[in-house]
Amino acid sequence: MSDHSTASAARPIRLTLLTGFLGAGKTTILNRLLAEPGLTDTAVVVNEFGEIGIDQMLVEAETSDGLIELSDGCLCCSVRGELVETLIRLGERGTLARVVVETTGLADPSPILAALMADPDLQRHYVLDGVVCVVDALAGPDNLMSRAEARRQLAVADRIVLTKRDLAEPEALSRLDALIARINASAVRLSSETSEMLAPRILDCGLARADGTLADPRAWLGVVSGHAPSDARDAMAQKPASDEDHESPVRDDHDPHHEHGHHHHGDVRSFSLRHDGPIEEEALASFLELLSAFEGDRLLRMKAVVQTRRQPERPLVLHGVRGFLHPPARLPAWPGGEPDGARLVLIGENLDERRVRDLFAAFTGGLRSDAPDRAAVEDNPLAIPGFRFGG
């Protein structure tokens, strides 16, 4: 890591979360990233789970002055302790431009994301650049079918890097493709086999660009993408879940977090909501409030770009993890000058897609004949068929 004093103290540090199931190839990808030019003023935080030192030895020597290793167990369980303190300490140095946190293969990344959104000290120093999930093409399908952590890691990703394609049979690859499409259709996918540099393809994928400007929100949502071989162009047009889609739920048989109150036996999937034209600010706020109250625990991640009535020329950007909503941001203008209504991408575990769609329809005027209307919902949110208090 260079000790440049050029890094602006006022500019937030971009944080990348590098996740992926045990043995997926995270350290291999990290080593490759760090060998590429341009990763100056970067620190790497590695969490180990009972294997202290092993990954540190694997991460190449020239990065060692920027490598911090955590050792107090699973990152998702200790997130409010050592990781937060380490990140704050790094932030206070004032010289860093980027931090990459490699999670253990068993970590659920969403508490880490939620801490980033909820902790004022972290917010002062950091902006989330993105979540990169490494998926092993050989073991990936089985991991995704049987392990909740693997699904959660994939679900919250902005970028998915497929490794070990060289070892996988074509059938396994197409099974993996289908699982990824179901769990997270909007993330950009790429293969580690590429000879291209990885950094430009997996870093700087958040809304805040390195130069302080804002990226195209549609690319951030996964609506457009110039990178992926199987990008998310169609993700926004995904069909609503049908009963058929639930025929083979991906189940968790070995969730080690059951003692910590994490959900398991979950069906993790993504879907999107779309509204043409602007939405009233109050209606949006009410929708989000109810979404958070009733489905917050099951919402792993939500991203949205919304045209609102009072400032239709300035898109509102929303970013939520579980019950936490990042402070909404207004972009100066619509990319290309064309307002694009409202687009929301929701990724959840056991999320009731039908109820969320009904709720959205109730607040945006797109009512179906069998859905509650907005007045009824506002008078009595519990009137929504199937909603139970406390979700």
Ligand SMILES: Nc1nc2c(ncn2[C@@H]2O[C@H](COP(=O)(O)OP(=O)(O)OP(=O)(O)O)[C@@H](O)[C@H]2O)c(=O)[nH]1
């Ligand atoms: N054939 C093949 N092997 C790979 C590929 N990527 C990684 N590996 C191998 O897979 C093994 C695990 O890779 P790591 O990078 O240590 O995986 P990890 O996700 O950091 O592992 P944990 O920290 O244990 O969760 C190593 O032996 C790598 O050399 C790939 O694309 N093809």
